Amino acid sequence: MPDFKAYFSARLDNATTLLQDFVEIESPSHDKTAVNRMAQRVVQEALARGANIERKPGSEFGDQVIARWPGAKTGQGILMLCHMDTVWPLGTLAERPVRIQDGRMYAPGAYDMKAGIVICLEAVLGLQALDRMPASPITLLCTADEETGSLESRATIEALAAESRLVLCMEPALPGGVLKTARKGVGGFDIHIYGRAAHAGADHQKGINAIEEMAHQVLALQKLTRYDSGTTVNVGVIKGGSASNVVPAECHIEVDFRVSQMDEVERVTTAVHELKPHLDGARIEIEGGLNRPPMVRDALMERTFRHAAEIAHRHGFDLQEASTGGASDANFTAAMHIPTLDGLGADGDGGHAITEHVILASLPARAALLAALLSEW
Ligand SMILES: [Zn+2]
Structure with missing residues (x-):
């Protein structure tokens, strides 16, 4: 069994640098041009990892980026769900530049959820380096309008989820890395x-x-x-x-x-x-x-979480779950009765608040967890 923890820990600086790059491309939902700059950067990183790229042009909002790693086998794969837009208007970064202090990165949009995109890109890179890419497809969807209700991206989310056996939503974790198994x-x-x-x-x-x-x-x-x-x-x-x-x-x-x-x-x-x-x-x-729709902790959610916790345990993680009042794109896929896990993104705090920050050590930890789920599910 590969030591994912050790592999990704050694890459903490790479993940931190990539996160800083991402947050320095401001991408408020309502600024299509700005979000598309972020989309371009994500495409560049996904291409560097050998992905096939599909870019769905947005109309009111920015483009949706679909990065596919088809795998050797066809059939149902795993969908990783991220959003590139943030709640922060252009100029926020000038007022509050990126600050790293006590192992935390304070930056607009870092926790919610550019760190989630970094974690996905890191996990894929690690699986490739360790020759652990799964045989079935991996797809990364990065949307541009999550913070405004995903009106344009919902159809894409649901279409990709329908062909997946598992959806991993990379929204931030609850404090301590706790997953979200129920959302209002x-x-x-x-x-x-x-x-x-x-x-x-x-x-x-x-x-x-x-x-x-x-x-x-x-x-x-x-x-x-x-x-x-x-x-x-x-x-x-x-x-x-x-x-x-x-x-x-x-x-x-x-x-x-x-x-x-x-x-x-x-x-x-x-x-x-x-x-x-x-x-x-x-x-x-x-x-x-x-x-x-609500994401309900039903029997399917319970089974899905338990299976994830077993895989996590083998890799040295004690996975916990809780519920939250906020909604995410996982609400859509869970309501379709597709196995869905949410809150797989970074640990930290302060989403949508000026205290927003990511605990940097959680980047490699979450990449290790994600790599384990992708390779063993
Ligand atoms: Zn979010």
Whole structure:
């Protein structure tokens, strides 16, 4: 059995340098040109490892990069899932340049999830060097719109997952390298209320107050929360009115909802679409719904995790699992009943926050774990 731990530990500097290269190519989801620069860099690295490249042009977002190592055997392979986009706008790096301190790299997008791409590229390189590439195909998909809900890449994710026997989502680990075996599903609504404007002094009774109407709706929405079922509904943004002496004609809210169970999706979306105005003459418009279905820790997830833990154990890793409220692209593939593991990326903390960092020693450790899974699954 190859000593993956030792092999990748000796390459810590290479992995660190590659991660620094990646984070220094800023790639906010909404800047297509910027994300495509990152895509070009990923293509270059994958080509250097002998991959066949397919680049799917994005329309609103950047390109999706598919790197394939076909293997000697055809048939179902393993899909590694990454995203190249980050939540950080251009210029963040100028404000907060890469900083390495106490074995941690602080950098925008490092933890979520450019480190995941580094780990995949390292793992493939190691498997090739140690002559351990599996006979069945390995595919790396790097998407460009994960942080905005994967609207463009979802079809690619699902198509590649459908031809895979295992999906490894390289999103960051929970602290300590813990995998994510349950994730909430997530969705959202945009709700508009239209009332009638009027002078608040002269014609108060002629107005239809859109804010008053929305107040009723906000309370109804918040009450859809059921903590014991893992369901939360959050009215997070409210906008309306123009001046205190005008009866407001319009009000708009943005709502986030999270569910742990599929039947809760039905309950919440039905209730939202059945919202009716309370005030005579007010009109309500509702857009939105479920974005990512919940990733449930069902029997398949339990089996998949247990098998991964066995492989990990043989290579000296004690693999743990937990659940998280955030959703990822693994939600899509798990909902297709394809064996899926998530949180295989770097250890660290501070995703989407200014404290974002990667524990650098986790890069070789995770590359070793990934190499073990790819070669022994
Ligand atoms: Zn992510």
